[in-house]
Amino acid sequence: MDTANSIKEKLTQAGPGYTDSKYVATGYGRVSVPYADKMISEITCHGKGAAYLFEAKDCTVIDIGGQDTKIITMANGQVVDFIMNDKCSAGTGRFLEIMANTLGVSLPEMFDLASTGSGISISSMCTVFAESEVISLIGSGQPKQNIAYGVVESIINKVVSLCGRHATSDTNFYLTGGLCESDYIIESLSKKLGSTVFSSPLGRYAGAVGAALLAKSL
Amino acid sequence: MIDLQLPEKFEEFADARKNGFLKVKEIKENGGKVAGIFCTFTPLEILDAAGITPVGLCGMSDETILDAEADLPKNLCPLIKSSYGFAITEKCPYTYFSDIIVGETTCDGKKKMYELLGEIKDTHILQLPQGIDRDYASKVWKKELYRFIETLENKFGVKITDEKLRDAAALRNKQRKLYCELFELGKLDPPAIKGFDMYKVIEGAGFSFDVEESCNKLRELIDSTKKAYDEGNRPVDKDAKRILVTGCPLGGVLDKVVNTIETSGGAVVCLENCGGIKPNRRMIDENTDDIVGAISDRYLGIGCSVMTPNFKRLELLPELLQEFRIDGVMEVILQACHTYNIEKYAVKKLVNDNGTPYISVETDYSKSDLGQMKTRVSAFIEML
Numbered sequence: 276m277d278t279a280n281s282i283k284e285k286l287t288q289a290g291p292g293y294t295d296s297k298y299v300a301t302g303y304g305r306v307s308v309p310y311a312d313k314m315i316s317e318i319t320c321h322g323k324g325a326a327y328l329f330e331a332k333d334c335t336v337i338d339i340g341g342q343d344t345k346i347i348t349m350a351n352g353q354v355v356d357f358i359m360n361d362k363c364s365a366g367t368g369r370f371l372e373i374m375a376n377t378l379g380v381s382l383p384e385m386f387d388l389a390s391t392g393s394g395i396s397i398s399s400m401c402t403v404f405a406e407s408e409v410i411s412l413i414g415s416g417q418p419k420q421n422i423a424y425g426v427v428e429s430i431i432n433k434v435v436s437l438c439g440r441h442a443t444s445d446t447n448f449y450l451t452g453g454l455c456e457s458d459y460i461i462e463s464l465s466k467k468l469g470s471t472v473f474s475s476p477l478g479r480y481a482g483a484v485g486a487a488l489l490a491k492s493l
Numbered sequence: 494m495i496d497l498q499l500p501e502k503f504e505e506f507a508d509a510r511k512n513g514f515l516k517v518k519e520i521k522e523n524g525g526k527v528a529g530i531f532c533t534f535t536p537l538e539i540l541d542a543a544g545i546t547p548v549g550l551c552g553m554s555d556e557t558i559l560d561a562e563a564d565l566p567k568n569l570c571p572l573i574k575s576s577y578g579f580a581i582t583e584k585c586p587y588t589y590f591s592d593i594i595v596g597e598t599t600c601d602g603k604k605k606m607y608e609l610l611g612e613i614k615d616t617h618i619l620q621l622p623q624g625i626d627r628d629y630a631s632k633v634w635k636k637e638l639y640r641f642i643e644t645l646e647n648k649f650g651v652k653i654t655d656e657k658l659r660d661a662a663a664l665r666n667k668q669r670k671l672y673c674e675l676f677e678l679g680k681l682d683p684p685a686i687k688g689f690d691m692y693k694v695i696e697g698a699g700f701s702f703d704v705e706e707s708c709n710k711l712r713e714l715i716d717s718t719k720k721a722y723d724e725g726n727r728p729v730d731k732d733a734k735r736i737l738v739t740g741c742p743l744g745g746v747l748d749k750v751v752n753t754i755e756t757s758g759g760a761v762v763c764l765e766n767c768g769g770i771k772p773n774r775r776m777i778d779e780n781t782d783d784i785v786g787a788i789s790d791r792y793l794g795i796g797c798s799v800m801t802p803n804f805k806r807l808e809l810l811p812e813l814l815q816e817f818r819i820d821g822v823m824e825v826i827l828q829a830c831h832t833y834n835i836e837k838y839a840v841k842k843l844v845n846d847n848g849t850p851y852i853s854v855e856t857d858y859s860k861s862d863l864g865q866m867k868t869r870v871s872a873f874i875e876m877l
Contacts, residue, residue, distance in 0.1 A: 362856060
C-alpha cells in the first residue's frame with residue numbers, strides 16, 4: 276500500500292495529466308493499489324507490452340521474473356497461451372538472486388563471471404538443494420566463474436525446457452523483464468533455443484507498458 | 494452399550510472437532526459400524542449391504558502434514574500426508590472410530606501409505622488391476638470384490654446377499670442420478686449454482702450416514718435452486734467464463750482453486766475430478782443376475798490417472814467440453830502426484846485439439862502459493 280501511495284505521489288508531482296488518467300495495477304502487488312481502475316495480471320501486460328515494444332503481433336515472450344518465469348504465446352497481438360514454472364522457485368529470477376548472493380556477487384557480476392566459465396552443471400532442481408550444491412562447489416575450490424556458468428546454465432535449461440513444452444518452432448522469441456539488459460543471458464538463451472532471442476533495454480518495462488496500453492482502452 | 498474411548502487429546506480439540514467425535518461415537522454406541530475409505534474405487538454397495546457406513550478419510554488440510562512427515566517423505570502428495578497425519582494424531586473422528594479401513598492399489602503413494610496405516614488400523618486392500626481393456630482385468634476385480642465380501646462377512650458376522658447388494662445398488666444409483674441432476678445446473682447459462690457450492694453439496698452428502706436421507710436433501714436443494722433460478726435468481730455473473738476443472742481431488746484446495754476462479758471472472762460449471770462427474774455418471778445395472786459383476790464393471794471403468802491405459806478419462810473429457818460449453822479447462826495437480834502430472838500432457842493436447850484453452854496449476858495444501866495461484870488463474874481468464 277505504501278508503495279502504491281508513493282507512486283501516486285510521484286505521478287501527482289509529474290503533472291496534472293497523470294492524475295486524471297486511468298490506472299491499471301499489475302504484478303503481485305496489483306491487489307494493493309486502492310486507486311486502480313482495473314487489475315490485470317502481469318502475463319497479459321507483458322504480452323501486450325512486448326507486442327508493442329517489439330512491434331511483433333505473433334511471437335513468444337519470455338519473462339524470467341522474480342517469482343515466476345513465464346513463456347507467453349502471442350497471436351495477432353493477443354495472449355493465446357502461456358506456461359509458467361511450477362510451484363517451486365527453480366527457474367525463476369529468485370533462483371538467480373539467491374545464487375548470486377551465495378557467490379557473494381551482484382547479478383551483473385555473476386553474468387560476467389559466467390561468460391568466462393565452463394564445465395559445471397548444477398543438477399538439483401530445487402533452489403534450496405541447488406544452493407547447498409553451490410556451497411559445496413565453493414568449498415571444493417571450484418573457480419567462481421565456473422560455478423556462475425553452472426548457475427546460469429541451469430536456469431537457461433529450465434527456460435528452454437518450458438519453451439519446448441510450449442512454443443512452436445517457427446516463432447520469434449522476445450525477452451522481457453529485468454534480465455533483458457544481460458547480453459550473456461540473451462546469447463545463452465539464443466544458443467540453447469537454436470533461434471535468435473530479441474530484446475532491448477526497454478524490455479524491462481514491458482509489463483508497465485502493457486498495463487498502460489490496457490488502461491488506454493478502459 | 495459398547496464402551497468406546499475418546500482420543501487422549503480430546504479435551505484439547507476445538508468444539509467442531511469434538512462434536513464430530515461425539516457424533517460418530519453415538520452412532521457406534523448404537524451398534525453402527527464405520528468403514529474409512531479413500532477413493533472412488535471403493536465399492537460402496539458392498540459396505541451398504543453389510544450395514545457398514547462408508548466415510549471418506551481423505552485429508553483436506555495441512556494441519557497434520559508435519560506430523561505425517563515424521564514417517565513419510567516430504568515430497569509426497571499432500572492428500573496422502575494429510576490423511577496419514579490425521580490417522581496418527583487421532584485428530585479425525587472418522588479415522589479414529591473406523592472399524593475397518595478400505596484402500597485400493599491406486600497410486601504408489603497411497604499403496605505404500607496403506608501399509609503403514611495397516612500397522613495402526615485394521616486395513617483391507619483391494620487389488621485394482623490395470624489394463625481394463627483386457628478380458629481378465631474385470632475377472633480379477635470381480636474376484637477382489639468377492640474376497641472383500643468374504644472379509645466383511647467374517648469380520649462383522651453379517652451376510653451380504655445378492656438381494657441386499659441389489660437394494661444398495663438401487664439406492665446408490667438414485668443418489669448418483671441426483672448428483673448428476675445437480676451437475677446439470679452448471680449447464681445453464683449462466684449456471685444456477687457456483688462450482689464451489691456444488692462441490693460443498695457433494696462433500697456434505699459424503700458425510701451423511703443415511704443415504705436415503707441425503708437423497709431427500711439433494712432433491713430439495715435441486716428443486717429450490719431451480720425454482721430460485723426460474724424466479725430470476727442468478728448466483729453467477731452471465732459474463733463469467735465457463736471453466737471445467739479436472740485433475741487431482743479438490744477437497745484440500747477447493748478454496749484456493751475453485752474460489753479463486755470464481756472470484757476472478759470465471760465460473761466453475763463442471764467438476765470432472767473424483768468428487769465430481771467422473772465417477773457419478775456411471776450407474777450399476779441393478780436388475781442383472783450377476784450383481785457383483787455389475788458393481789465390479791461400474792467401478793473398474795472410472796477414468797482415474799492411476800490407470801494405464803486411461804482411455805475412459807480421455808473419452809469423457811471431450812463430451813463434457815461440448816455438453817457444458819466450456820471456455821477453458823483448468824487442471825489441478827497436487828504436488829508430487831505423478832500420474833496426473835504426467836497425464837496432463839495428453840489432456841492438454843486433447844483439450845487444445847478441441848479448440849479449448851488449457852492450463853495446469855500445481856499446488857499443495859499450504860496457503861503460501863495463493864498469490865501464484867491468483868496470478869495464473871487471472872491470466873488464464875483474461876486470455877479467454
